[in-house]
Amino acid sequence: MAEKKDLEAGDPELECVRKPMPLPVLPKPLTLEEKKYLLAVERGDMANVRRLLQKGHRKKHIDINCVDSLGRGALTLSIDGENLEMVELLVIMGVETRDALLQAINAEFVEAVELLLEHEELIHKDGEPYSWQKVDPNTAMFTPDITPLMLAAHKNNYEIIKILLDRGATLPNPHDVRCGCEDCIRQSTEDSLRHSLARLNEYRALASPSLIALSSTDPILTAFELSWELRNLAFAEQESKAEYLELRRQAQLFAVDLLDQSRSSQELAIILNHDPDEPAFVDGEHMKLARLELAIDFKQKKFVAHPNIQQLLASIWYEGVPGFRRKTTMEKIMIICRVALLFPFYCTLYMIAPNCATGKLMRKPFMKFLIHASSYLFFLLILILVSQRAEVQAIQLFGPEWMVKELEKELLKQRGNGPTYLELVVVVYVLGFIWEETQEIYIEGIRSYLRNMWNFIDFTRNSLYVAVALLRFAAYLQQAAEIRRDQQTKFIPRESWDAFDPQLIAEGLFAAANIFSALKLVHLFSINPHLGPLQISLGRMVIDIVKFFFIYSLVLFAFACGLNQLLWYFADLEKKKCYVLPGGLPDWDNAGDSCMKWRSFGKNVIGAPIATTRLSEQALVCIPPRAPKFTIHEWKVSNDLRCRNAEDQQQLADRILGECKRVREETGERSEIMKATSDRRIEERIGDIEFNKSELQIQRKEICIELEALGVYKTRLQDCLASLQANALNICRKCLMLRDGRIGIDLVVDEVEQCLQQEITTIVGGQSLLKRVLEQLNEQMRRLRATRYLLDRDLQYKQAAIDIDKGSLSLKPTDLCLSVYEGYTNLDPANISADEYNAYSAKNIQMAAREVTSARPIRMFVDTILKQVIDDLWTAYNKCNHAFHERIEDTKRTKSKLEDMHRDTTQKIVEMQNNILQLQKALSDKEGNTALAHTRLGKRAQRVGAELVRDPPGQALYYECEMLRHSAEQLQQMLQEATASLRYLLQTQIQLEEDINVKMNTLKIDDVDCMTLRATMDYHAY
Known part of the structure; x- marks a missing residue:
């Protein structure tokens, strides 16, 4: 039951692997306005970008944060183009920065980095993630573990790193590779690859020379420690060993580059004697070379082997014997021998008076080495004498x-x-x-x-x-x-x-x-410069030898186990056969072979004699018994019988000799006659074969000529097809694609588009026709090659037959290469009659002639097809060009008419604006007159008694007020109509400007882009 529960629960690691990953959110399709917006940003068109952004803020019909199919937004495009003004405009207009800061760092665009950092400081709130951290990790260009400082360190950009460090950016130390904290265990369980890559990215940033130089108080020590840590990581994570070793070499090279900056021995001495736990080195003190010892501990070979360090070490080494390296070889040998022979005196003097001049000289490294070496060699001499x-x-x-x-x-x-x-x-x-x-x-x-x-x-x-x-x-x-x-x-x-x-x-x-x-x-x-490197080579060679010996021992042990399994029974059997004598001794006389076999298994056989026993046994010869004796009568009878038998045999031999001579002469004569007949028949046969061979060679020559001609026609067809595909078809399709860039009302299916479609159809049809003709041509060439192969094989057979017959004709009865078939080989293996042979040869000749005859018309057919296709293409080309010219002329006329209308409209706008100003002035004047009339009426209304009479002046003032009111209303109505007319005129002007821009775009596409491309189209007969 427990196992069943475990199976139902499943493996947590497998569950982690099988956990479904969220699908990335792909960018939505762009509208036409958004395409214009991104294109203007990419081209650096500040005016259009500003206009589109303002329009987008007003009408909300454009997404200013849109991205193209490659996930590039407006800020990314401006950063790629290194357009600082565009970046500033987009940031001011409220475009989301997202990971634009990382993009700028990746492009090493320092000014954009400063601008985006200032913007990030303004919009960032404590406790919230930064802009680059809000990007969806499934569509982001950089992984979530990448920070600005880390990316700048990857690029090793000194300026950007300094800017980020001045603003407080930090790069925490990565956890140890064997760390068992909860975060490391969780990250490794969720995604081990991402966890490993994150660690690699962190160390790639830490190994940046610029980051070390800006962030470390002791860059050389930091480089040493980092290279040692990277070395341990290379062995801990074998999958990324090459990357970690490359980073280690980078850190080592940085320490060496820092050492190159030393310009004097004093600076070099200060560097090499620096110890954080000790007071600073003062010139003239005893050199402890703490930093050099640290480099040796951290295995910084390039640092230790640097020429500056070696020069300083050499000056310290030969301090006691100045000018030693400039002396001759003989002088050097004399100095070394003197010190080596007087080393007991030097040692005694040093023990008695260590502060004297000679005692101080004994403290120098080279003198100390010579004395120690001499003393040790003397010790070895004592050991030799003792032994x-x-x-x-x-x-x-x-x-x-x-x-x-x-x-x-x-x-x-x-x-x-x-x-x-x-x-x-x-x-x-x-x-x-x-x-x-x-x-x-x-x-x-x-x-x-x-x-x-x-x-x-x-x-x-x-x-x-x-x-x-x-x-x-x-x-x-x-x-x-x-x-x-x-x-x-x-x-x-x-x-x-x-x-x-x-x-x-x-x-x-x-x-x-x-x-x-x-x-x-x-x-x-x-x-020694020669023996020292050999020791290193010897040490590494010993390691390789041990590895090889281990593999060799393993293979040897495997074979030994197999052989032991195979032969253990027979080994015991041979041992029992050998040790059969009393006392367990081997029987070499009767079981010598068994004892020898037993010895081959590595056993020591006691009492083995010298290996001459079998030879001595073979040397013994058995003596046969003596034959019985005959009587004298038997002896005489035997002699008479032998004489009579001899005479009979002699007579028989004489008869046989005569018969043999006769038969020999007859057979010799018949052989000569048959040989002459055979020679004549062979010569006739050779002539017939050579005649057939010459006919076949003639046909083969014609086939080769025809194949060469067809090859030329095939090349013409292939060139025509390639030209149509690479030139004409691509240009027509590109023209269609360019015309899709028309905007507004000009995006119409006109005669030009129909002609382009017809031209593409003509090109595709011509390609199809040419491909079919090419297939027929290839088939004909294949048949010709097959016929040529058959002719070549027939010619080879005929040449072999001629060679055989000529060789047979040159043979003589006395040649040493003759042989006789004793019945185990058929003397007449031929299975084809002469008539069949003649019919076969005639058939090959006729077949070759037929194929040559059938191949000739196809060349004329290819010429006809090529001419027809080219003529059709020229017709379609001229028709399409004519449609282009007519469309361009129409567009130009329309554009000119719209420009005239725009000019008239602009003039009317100016007149209407002046009219509005005049109406407003007239209204102002009427307001003064109305106020005057109203004031007069008001004062006359203050009359008292009978004087408050409706007299003519009052009537006149009243009529004046009414007339002024009516005039003001008329002027106000006209002002409203003029304002409305001005608004409509302005809208008409904007519409006319947009229509003119549409026509200009259409003219650029048709007259400049398409016609320029079409001018490169060329059709010829190939």
Whole structure:
């Protein structure tokens, strides 16, 4: 039940993989206005873009944030064109920036980056994502993990990185590749590829030289640490090893480039002696070269091998012997030999007076190296003398007689001997080596000590020598105790000692220690420019040898298992056959083969004799028994019978000889006659074949001529088809596509479009016809090639027959190449009669002639078809051009008429505006008169008594007011009509301008674009 539940639950990793991904939202189709908008942005047309944006803000009929089919918006197009004014206009007009900042950084458009950053700071609110983070990741050009600073670091753009860092942009350190935090586990579970690529992008940004230089207080240390981290990542993520190693090389090269900027030895010394935990280096102090040691620890080979560093190291190395490298070879050898021979004096003087001039000279690196090397070579010399028993040989060669006798007595004493003087010198050297290694561990630390592989050899050597000393001391105590018990034990020879005697084990360890001591010379030779690189090659070669030996051992083991499985039974069987004698001894006399086979399986056979047993057995010869004796009568009868038989046989032989001579002469004569007849028939046959061959060659020549001619016609057809496809058809289709760019009322299906469609139909029909003719031509050429192949094969057969017959005709009875068929081969294998042969040859000749005859008319047919197609194309071309010219003339006339109307309308607008001004002035004047009349009436209304009479002046004023009111109403009505007329005139002017622009666009398309393209069309007969 538990398994069933697990199966129902499913694997969470598989569920993650199978989780459906959201489909990207594709951009919606663009309207005509949006296409114009994006095209104007791409061309940098500021006026049209501003007009379209303002129009879009007013009428909301255009999406200012629209994108084309490639997902490029207006800002992206302006950034790609590096049009800063356009970018500024779009940002001011409210176009969404989205990932435009990343686009600008990717295009390295510094001014646009500054502008977009300022805009982002204005519109961004705390707690909300930035503009580039709001883009749909399914349609975005950059992955969500890419930030502006990261992208700028990828581009290694110093200016953009500095701008971003000044504004507070940061790049967090990536998590360790083995990190087990919740975020890393979640990201790896959701999408392991994206998680890995995100880490790679982060390190690609961190490896940017510009970012390191701007953000790090110690760029060289940062480059070292980053290259080491990238090296570990390359081994941790094998899938991206090449990318991480490339980034590591980039970081190493940056450190080397920084080193190139040093212009003096003082600057170089400050760089190489810089230590963050120590005070700054002052010129004249002892150089610790902390930064160089750090470079060695981080395996910065190019940094260490830089010429500037090597020059400084060389000056430090040869400080004690100035000018050493400029001396001659002989002078160098003399200096080295002097120091090597006087090293005991130098060492003693240094121990007595270390601060004297010579003692200070001893502290110089080169002198120290020479003295150490000389001392070690002297130590190796002591080891050689010890191994060769030099003390004994010196006494035997140069010592007095009494000393030699004492030595012989001492040599008889095999056990209980103490160390020799040379061995005591070796002990002193070993104590010095141990003190040197202990001091190195104390100064540099155990980790630094263990990183040097040569220290393992030194440790092994010292350990072996210490073990030798302890074993020799234990052996001396043991042997001294034995000698005290029995004085004769000191004369026991070595071959009688116990195999695990402490002194024998000590001598074996001493030999091994000598080997390790000699290997130390390899380390000394590493300073040589020729032997040093060989050590590196040797080390890598040893690794390859171990790998190969592992594979070889695996293959050998596999074959051994197979052979053992195959032969184990027979091995045991042969062993039982061999070991049959009492006591389990092999029986070499009776089972020698089995014993030899058993030995091939690697078993040691005891008692095997010398391998001559079987040869000795074969050398024995059996003696047959003696024959019985006959009587004298039997002897005589036998002799008479033999004589009579001999005479009969002689007579028979004479008769046979005579008959043979007669038959030989008759057969010889018949053979000559038959040979002459055969020769004549063969010559006739050769003549017939050569005649047929000449006829076939004539037909073959005509076929080749016809094939060559058809090949020319085929090339003409192919050239015509290619020209129609690449030139005429494409131009016509492009003209149709360009005419689709007409706007407004001019986007009409006119006669030009119909002619273009007819011309395309004519071109396609001509292509179809030419393709069919080309297929017929290819078929005819195939048939001609097939006929030529048959003729070639027939000619080959005939030539072979001629060669065979001529060879047969040249044969003589005395030739050595003759042979006789003894009945196992049919002497007459021919299965075709002479009539059939003649009919076959005639058929081939007739077939060739028929194919040649049928191929000739097709050339005329091709000429006719080509001429017909070209004539049809020219007709369609001229008709279409005529339609274009008429359409262009009509458009020009219409455009000219519209321009005249536009000019008249503009004049009317000016007149109407003046009229409106005059009406407004008249209204103003009437307002003054009306006010005057009303004022007079008001004052006259203040009269009292009988004076308030309706007199003529009052009537006149009243009529004046009415007349003024009526006049003002008329003027106001006329002003309204004039204003409405002006508005209609302005609309008419705008419409006329749009119509003129439409006509200008149509004229550009038809007269400039299409007619220019059509001028390149060329039809000829090919």
